Amino acid sequence: MKITHQHRRNARLLWQDVAVNGAPDGDRVIEAVRTIRQREGRDAEAVLRCFSQRLEVYIRANRIGVVSAGPLSAPQQERLSRLFGSIEAVNTGVTYAVDPAVIGGLRVERGYQVTDMTIARQLEVLKGRLLGH
Numbered sequence: 001m002k003i004t005h006q007h008r009r010n011a012r013l014l015w016q017d018v019a020v021n022g023a024p025d026g027d028r029v030i031e032a033v034r035t036i037r038q039r040e041g042r043d044a045e046a047v048l049r050c051f052s053q054r055l056e057v058y059i060r061a062n063r064i065g066v067v068s069a070g071p072l073s074a075p076q077q078e079r080l081s082r083l084f085g086s087i088e089a090v091n092t093g094v095t096y097a098v099d100p101a102v103i104g105g106l107r108v109e110r111g112y113q114v115t116d117m118t119i120a121r122q123l124e125v126l127k128g129r130l131l132g133h
Contacts, residue, residue: 001042001045001046001049002046003046003049003050004046007043007046007047007049007050008050010043010047010050011047011048011050011051011053011054012050012054014032014036014047014051015051015054017032018032023058023062024055024058029055032051033048033051036048036051060111061111061112062110062111063093063095063109063110063111064084064093064094064095064108064109064110065094065095065096065097065108065109065110066080066094066095066096066097066106066107066108066109067096067097067098067099067102067106067107067108067109067118068096068097068098068099068102068105068106068107069098069099069100069101069102069103069104069105069118069119070098070100071096071098072096077094077096080094081094101120102118102119102120102121103118103119103120103123104118104119105117105118105119105121105122106118107121
């Protein structure tokens with residue numbers, strides 16, 4: 001199936017219709033997808049494909065991941081979720097992962113931005129300074 005400029009344009013218009021303050025509203029997305037799926041033909045399929053690509057990019061760019069050396073307690077996760085919940089664009093939730101290689105501290109990944117406050121990273125920086133890199 002060939003995706004045309006018109007398909008992309010229609011997907012962009014659909015995106016604007018489901019957005020509330022720059023973020024897609026879940027109920028509006030579901031309703032818009034239902035409406036488009038009721039239409040038959042390749043055009044509807046192409047618009048949905050373009051729309052879903054936009055949605056995937058949005059989710060990838062706004063997802064928050066927290067990596068720690070050990071599992072975080074429920075109160076710690078709740079506190080972090082509240083902290084990140086104040087970020088206006090984040091509607092995709094917070095995921096938590098455990099990676100013993102970080103030794104201690106947290107690495108927070110939001111979309112393509114990474115804030116690395118881990119001991120492993122601090123050791124890397126210190127090693128680079130000592131070796132003159």
